[in-house]
Amino acid sequence: MSGIYLISISHSYADIIVDGSALLNQQATITTHIELKNMCKEQNARCQGGTYFYIDIVTPDKHGLSHNKYRDFSNEKGHGYNKIIFNNILSDNKESTGNPHLIDKTAKVILNEVTGKQPSELYGSLFVEGDKAHVIIANPSGISCDSCRFNNTGHVTLTTGIPVTHAGRLIGYDVNHGAIQIKSGGLRQSSYSDTFLDLFAHSLKIDGELIGNDILAIIGKHAVSFAPIGKNIDIRPIGGFTSDYQKSVNVEVSRVGKIYADRIFINTNGGSLSNKGLIDSDDIVKIFSSASIKNSGKIMSRKVALRGADYIDNSGGYIKTERQSYPFDKKDKLSIRMFGGDIFNRGGNIYSNSGNISLKATELVDNNKGMIKSNSTSGPANINIKSRGLNNSIGSIITSSDIDISTSRLNNNRGKIISVMGRVDLTYRRLTEHQGAIHGGLDVYRTIKH
Numbered sequence: 001m002s003g004i005y006l007i008s009i010s011h012s013y014a015d016i017i018v019d020g021s022a023l024l025n026q027q028a029t030i031t032t033h034i035e036l037k038n039m040c041k042e043q044n045a046r047c048q049g050g051t052y053f054y055i056d057i058v059t060p061d062k063h064g065l066s067h068n069k070y071r072d073f074s075n076e077k078g079h080g081y082n083k084i085i086f087n088n089i090l091s092d093n094k095e096s097t098g099n100p101h102l103i104d105k106t107a108k109v110i111l112n113e114v115t116g117k118q119p120s121e122l123y124g125s126l127f128v129e130g131d132k133a134h135v136i137i138a139n140p141s142g143i144s145c146d147s148c149r150f151n152n153t154g155h156v157t158l159t160t161g162i163p164v165t166h167a168g169r170l171i172g173y174d175v176n177h178g179a180i181q182i183k184s185g186g187l188r189q190s191s192y193s194d195t196f197l198d199l200f201a202h203s204l205k206i207d208g209e210l211i212g213n214d215i216l217a218i219i220g221k222h223a224v225s226f227a228p229i230g231k232n233i234d235i236r237p238i239g240g241f242t243s244d245y246q247k248s249v250n251v252e253v254s255r256v257g258k259i260y261a262d263r264i265f266i267n268t269n270g271g272s273l274s275n276k277g278l279i280d281s282d283d284i285v286k287i288f289s290s291a292s293i294k295n296s297g298k299i300m301s302r303k304v305a306l307r308g309a310d311y312i313d314n315s316g317g318y319i320k321t322e323r324q325s326y327p328f329d330k331k332d333k334l335s336i337r338m339f340g341g342d343i344f345n346r347g348g349n350i351y352s353n354s355g356n357i358s359l360k361a362t363e364l365v366d367n368n369k370g371m372i373k374s375n376s377t378s379g380p381a382n383i384n385i386k387s388r389g390l391n392n393s394i395g396s397i398i399t400s401s402d403i404d405i406s407t408s409r410l411n412n413n414r415g416k417i418i419s420v421m422g423r424v425d426l427t428y429r430r431l432t433e434h435q436g437a438i439h440g441g442l443d444v445y446r447t448i449k450h
Contacts, residue, residue, distance in 0.1 A: 147185030220269030
């Protein structure tokens, strides 16, 4: 008996089901390949066979968009090695199995829109066969990834938004609900160089490794425009926020969650972000929240920019930038920039190895038992803090360069404000200092507000 079964299906099979109510030119053809475990090259406990879904995508329009609709779109996790293959090969290709829907051109964008009520559960490899294309999976009911691997696609978009089209052209997504979850097996783009990963959802939870080159997460209720690589994306909030939603966490990186990329951009609209795991970038991490940012894990990069409208809380957390081996220009000397209503660093660590640190709060910067430190042997290492109040009780603010602090209330009880080789500029209305130390390698300048 053969170990491989081939089943050609026009409208349904198992967990990938074409939407039969869609227009005919939006209904892909699916062929399934079921490989039994007795076909494995090595017979062992890891050999469990696998299921391949081979999708002949529909004919692209004049803009290169292949719009495919499904009632369900999942390949559930099992013991085997599963694949979803998008056939983007011209029909007359003599070396490979061509797609009969692709007569004279292949797709630039493969939109997979799920119209049913079930979330998409993705496991294994998702592969574009033939010409590389932008793969979009849109399911308002939610998307989970567990051991997902995307291959031969320079751009991947996972969204719980509803695709918005005009005159047959994709113009964006409306996100009102739905969660994206990265489970323990994680999500990986196989090629890191010049690849892009978009996550557009109402909420995002990361319990595994999320690995890519350029990661953009826009989370919350919003309308986001479709734009090619290199073009600006427009974000428009969608109304209906409540006070409870404003207090909710809509981006959560758990203790076992990790994000690795060259560049990481996260924008939360309406809710907050919580990181208990690791956010690690080679170039830059930018996190903007209309509510709050709470980091009790680690954020590491060459540059970090955090903005929380309510507050940023790094209590017990660790933020580190490393720019020692990178050149600086006149406009780019900041390594860590934080702006919030309040900034809490109680028992936390904010450290820059070469590069300036800027903390600005409309209310309080609380560095109780915390460390804010910048160090450099040749590059910039200034620390600038501006707030209504600064609590440095039992805290340390230390740099090899200059310190500039402007605040109304400065508490430095048993604290340290030390510039090893530079100057310390203090502007305050009231200073409380019991057993504290303020030292400048060049000098200390004090300006008392009236």
